[in-house]
Amino acid sequence: MSILKTKDLIFEYKTSEINYRALDNINLDIEKGSFVVVLGHNGSGKSTLAKHFNGLFVPYSGDVFLNNLNTKNEDNIWKIRQSCGMVFQNPDNQIIATMVEEDVAFGLENIGIEPEEMKKRINFALNSVNMQNFRDSIPSTLSGGQKQRIAIAGILAMKPECIIFDEPTAMLDPIGRRDVISTIHNLIKEGITVVLITHFMEEAIKADRIIVMDKGKIVMDDIPKNIFSDIEKIKKYSLELPQITELANELNILGLDIPKNILSISEMVDFLKNVLKVEDTKKENWKENLKLEQEITSNKILEIKDLNHIYSKGTPFEKTALKNINFDIYEGSFVGIIGHTGSGKSTLVQHLNSLLKPTSGNIFLNGEDINEDKKKLRSIRQNIGLVFQYPEHQLFETSVFKDVAYGPKNMGFSEEEINKRVVSALELVGISNDFFEKSPFDLSGGQKRRVAIAGILAMQPKVLILDEPTAGLDPIGRIEILEQINELHKRTKNTVIIVSHSMEDIAKLTDSILVLNNGEIKYTGTPSQVFSYTYELEKIGLSVPVICYLMHELNKIGFYLPKNIFTVKEAAKAILDIKK
Amino acid sequence: MKSVTLGQYYPIESKIHSLDARVKLIGVIIFIISLFVATNFLAYGIVGIFLYFCIKLAKLPLKFVIKGVRALGYVIVFTMVVNVIFSPGEIILLDLGFFNITLEAVLWGILITLRFVLLIISSSLLTLTTSPINLTGAIETLLSPFKKIKLPVHEIAMMMTIALRFIPTLMEETDKITKAQMSRGAEFDSGSIAKRVKSLIPILIPLFVSAFRRADDLAMAMEARCYRGDINRTKLKELRYTKNDVIAYAIMFIFLLLVILTNFIYY
Numbered sequence: 001m002s003i004l005k006t007k008d009l010i011f012e013y014k015t016s017e018i019n020y021r022a023l024d025n026i027n028l029d030i031e032k033g034s035f036v037v038v039l040g041h042n043g044s045g046k047s048t049l050a051k052h053f054n055g056l057f058v059p060y061s062g063d064v065f066l067n068n069l070n071t072k073n074e075d076n077i078w079k080i081r082q083s084c085g086m087v088f089q090n091p092d093n094q095i096i097a098t099m100v101e102e103d104v105a106f107g108l109e110n111i112g113i114e115p116e117e118m119k120k121r122i123n124f125a126l127n128s129v130n131m132q133n134f135r136d137s138i139p140s141t142l143s144g145g146q147k148q149r150i151a152i153a154g155i156l157a158m159k160p161e162c163i164i165f166d167e168p169t170a171m172l173d174p175i176g177r178r179d180v181i182s183t184i185h186n187l188i189k190e191g192i193t194v195v196l197i198t199h200f201m202e203e204a205i206k207a208d209r210i211i212v213m214d215k216g217k218i219v220m221d222d223i224p225k226n227i228f229s230d231i232e233k234i235k236k237y238s239l240e241l242p243q244i245t246e247l248a249n250e251l252n253i254l255g256l257d258i259p260k261n262i263l264s265i266s267e268m269v270d271f272l273k274n275v276l277k278v279e280d281t282k283k284e285n286w287k288e289n290l291k292l293e294q295e296i297t298s299n300k301i302l303e304i305k306d307l308n309h310i311y312s313k314g315t316p317f318e319k320t321a322l323k324n325i326n327f328d329i330y331e332g333s334f335v336g337i338i339g340h341t342g343s344g345k346s347t348l349v350q351h352l353n354s355l356l357k358p359t360s361g362n363i364f365l366n367g368e369d370i371n372e373d374k375k376k377l378r379s380i381r382q383n384i385g386l387v388f389q390y391p392e393h394q395l396f397e398t399s400v401f402k403d404v405a406y407g408p409k410n411m412g413f414s415e416e417e418i419n420k421r422v423v424s425a426l427e428l429v430g431i432s433n434d435f436f437e438k439s440p441f442d443l444s445g446g447q448k449r450r451v452a453i454a455g456i457l458a459m460q461p462k463v464l465i466l467d468e469p470t471a472g473l474d475p476i477g478r479i480e481i482l483e484q485i486n487e488l489h490k491r492t493k494n495t496v497i498i499v500s501h502s503m504e505d506i507a508k509l510t511d512s513i514l515v516l517n518n519g520e521i522k523y524t525g526t527p528s529q530v531f532s533y534t535y536e537l538e539k540i541g542l543s544v545p546v547i548c549y550l551m552h553e554l555n556k557i558g559f560y561l562p563k564n565i566f567t568v569k570e571a572a573k574a575i576l577d578i579k580k
Numbered sequence: 581m582k583s584v585t586l587g588q589y590y591p592i593e594s595k596i597h598s599l600d601a602r603v604k605l606i607g608v609i610i611f612i613i614s615l616f617v618a619t620n621f622l623a624y625g626i627v628g629i630f631l632y633f634c635i636k637l638a639k640l641p642l643k644f645v646i647k648g649v650r651a652l653g654y655v656i657v658f659t660m661v662v663n664v665i666f667s668p669g670e671i672i673l674l675d676l677g678f679f680n681i682t683l684e685a686v687l688w689g690i691l692i693t694l695r696f697v698l699l700i701i702s703s704s705l706l707t708l709t710t711s712p713i714n715l716t717g718a719i720e721t722l723l724s725p726f727k728k729i730k731l732p733v734h735e736i737a738m739m740m741t742i743a744l745r746f747i748p749t750l751m752e753e754t755d756k757i758t759k760a761q762m763s764r765g766a767e768f769d770s771g772s773i774a775k776r777v778k779s780l781i782p783i784l785i786p787l788f789v790s791a792f793r794r795a796d797d798l799a800m801a802m803e804a805r806c807y808r809g810d811i812n813r814t815k816l817k818e819l820r821y822t823k824n825d826v827i828a829y830a831i832m833f834i835f836l837l838l839v840i841l842t843n844f845i846y847y
Contacts, residue, residue, distance in 0.1 A: 051800075054804060056800060056803060056804060078806050078808070081803075081804060081805070081806045082806055085804065085805070086801075086804040088797060088800070088801055088804075090794075090797055092749050092794070093793075093794045093797035093798050093801065094797065094798065094801035095745065096741070096742060096745065096798070096801070096802060097713065097741060097745060098711075098712050098713045098741060098744050098745045099711075099713050101816070102713055102816060102817075105816035106802075106805055106807070107805035107806055108814075108816070109813055109814050109815055109816060110805060110806040110807050110808065110813060111806050111812075112812040112813060112814050113814055114814060115814065115815065115816055115817075115818060118814070118816050119816075122816075139745065140745075140748040140749060140752075151801075154805060155805070158805070158806070350759065353763055355759045355762060355763065378765055378767075381762070381763055381764075381765055382765065385763070386760075386763040388756060388759070388760040388763070391760065393753075393756075393757065393760075393786055393789075393790055394757055394760040394761060394782075394786050395786065396781065396782045396785035396786050396789075406761075406764055406766075406782065407764035407765050409765075410764060410765030410766055410767070411765050441789070455764060456763070456764065459764070459765070
């Protein structure tokens with residue numbers, strides 16, 4: 001039985017110049033109780049489509065039906081919105097009340113439920129998302145993942161048949177993402193129809209059906225296995241392969257006869273179990289061809305000595321954010337900092353350019369204490385460039401060029417020097433000169449972020465720090481930014497520090513990693529050292545690259561494989577080594 | 581974070597905390613009336629003792645409450661000085677040529693300052709002991725008779741709720757944008773006033789852009805959850821008076837009566 005149906009759906013955004021066709025003839029039929037994932041790059045029309053399902057948008061032409069109720073008919077709209085809820089991307093911007101309980105009640109108040117019944121439903125909803133202990137909490141004290149679950153509870157309380165999720169995990173850390181995804185899977189088990197829009201392929205592999213959108217059209221519509229076996233199309237529509245599928249392809253290229261559409265770890269393990277024999281591998285075969293110790297050939301550029309930071313010291317709100325941090329960063333290295341939300345990552349990087357002052361301890365740049373001389377503050381901030389999370393939110397000028405020039409101007413460079421720096425910074429991030437005079441607010445999300453990064457690069461810092469540079473971007477935007485950062489690192493030989501939740505990104509780029517937990521250093525070392533602590537990292541709210549999990553699973557059933565492998569290429573090599 | 585205690589909800593359990601927010605709101609209004617009725621030191625004594633008694637009953641640390649007043653220290657001193665200098669009087673204490681400082685003026689200055697300080701403390705007592713959500717609820721119920729004259733009471737309360745909800749979010753955002761611009765070499769605490777005001781532009785524009793974006797998102801999220809104003813709406817928490825609330829009303833009435841009576845004792 002179908003629950004959602006669209007018929008010849010067309011939608012256009014009207015601007016003064018052009019009519020932009022966001023949805024082009026969509027015909028869709030979604031089965032009741034199914035789990036449908038919608039993929040597609042930014043601007044492909046996914047969100048616009050989703051907003052038609054509960055009548056937030058009304059078709060330009062064509063029709064949308066929910067349970068055979070047409071969204072065009074105004075009399076149906078409240079019934080439709082009650083049976084088809086929607087969870088949005090930004091956890092902050094969908095919580096209305098100042099208390100969790102009140103927020104869950106918001107929808108119920110709107111549809112006129114009696115207070116007694118409301119209380120029952122709030123209990124039920126908070127239990128379903130495992131947030132029953134946060135009834136009286138203030139939303140702003142919750143983590144992103146918790147806020148999203150509150151948003152889900154607010155919808156659940158209205159007893160919907162169908163919930164649309166519009167990139168619900170895009171702004172979350174790994175633990176938040178895991179909690180939200182497992183909540184979604186519980187809902188599916190309860191029989192609720194789920195439509196999930198996402199940029200994370202790993203979230204799509206369990207779907208009953210994947211719909212891929214491009215330029216406002218549905219271009220693929222199939223089960224995950226079939227979707228991810230068509231690599232040509234996946235590339236064409238700017239998507240990625242799940243890590244395990246990528247490994248299957250890599251193994252295939254290296255000559256192993258393996259189906260290219262393996263999606264999950266368990267499938268991969270099952271397959272390898274049959275192809276490779278446990279006896280083939282012995283402990284002696286371990287090939288530790290991986291670099292374990294970082295070769296140190298350069299000077300220390302940054303030294304962090306006994307750093308402590310306590311917020312609101314001496315008040316009831318006192319909180320220790322950093323405890324005895326000792327860490328050296330070498331010139332030309334690429335350092336990754338990981339840790340769950342609230343582990344002290346942001347506090348730490350804000351110390352590095354003197355935005356925050358240590359409660360005790362010191363930070364040295366090339367042997368000089370950065371907090372010693374206030375007059376040098378400007379030069380410290382020029383030498384240590386810090387790109388904040390969602391840096392595009394700090395753009396303010398009337399043109400791209402002017403915005404990038406803001407930093408160098410503050411540094412007091414000459415007009416000529418400023419121009420030179422701006423042009424070269426924008427070139428580094430791949431923004432061509434046709435964009436220089438455009439308003440930064442007219443650019444796409446990925447372009448805005450690159451302009452914002454250029455704003456820091458224009459100061460030509462010796463150390464570049466990036467806080468979550470890929471957060472909230474689609475796969476193609478993610479890849480572009482990372483490639484540019486990598487390219488930059490190679491070209492300028494500058495020191496780069498990257499804070500990220502994406503372990504795959506960290507694994508690909510960095511040569512050493514610092515793991516923070518509750519304000520303390522938990523591990524330091526090369527990626528292969530750090531990622532070998534798979535389950536310890538998981539315990540402190542982090543995830544490791546999917547490949548690490550696979551290696552552990554293979555070890556469990558008796559294959560002796562090095563546990564410090566974390567990239568697809570290394571894994572493929574190691575697996576084939578067994579066979580030899 | 582700055583240590584502004586003025587008006588920040590202090591979440592503990594006490595007799596005052598558990599009173600209906602309407603009682604506290606009306607209580608503060610009665611208290612303010614009593615401050616204006618009080619014209620002699622006896623009355624101020626009663627008012628002061630009553631307030632002290634309320635603070636104790638609310639289990640608030642006295643230091644914490646006074647610290648909040650200190651934030652307004654300059655304004656208080658200024659009020660005092662202005663009143664002492666410009667109030668008329670006959671008994672001259674100090675002759676300074678341009679103007680005289682008189683006994684009446686000094687007494688008046690002290691009285692006005694006391695009134696001001698007590699006013700600050702009483703209103704901060706309200707917000708210290710009442711969660712924002714209860715306060716908006718109380719305002720909505722107390723204003724509801726005005727719906728008849730087309731006052732958008734529900735909308736006002738909803739606006740207040742949303743404002744309260746987003747204050748911490750926007751403060752965090754301001755902090756982040758400020759730091760981000762400082763990382764680009766911005767300085768906000770040097771140069772002439774014009775220069776300083778200009779240096780705020782890189783903070784204000786992103787802040788406005790973000791506030792509008794949030795407003796857009798929020799409107800969408802509210803609509804998706806069937807919000808359509810005050811039509812057919814129920815409320816999770818209906819305010820209901822308890823025995824303690826009635827007692828509190830009685831105490832406040834007696835208190836006001838006492839303050840008024842002091843005027844007759846004096847004349």
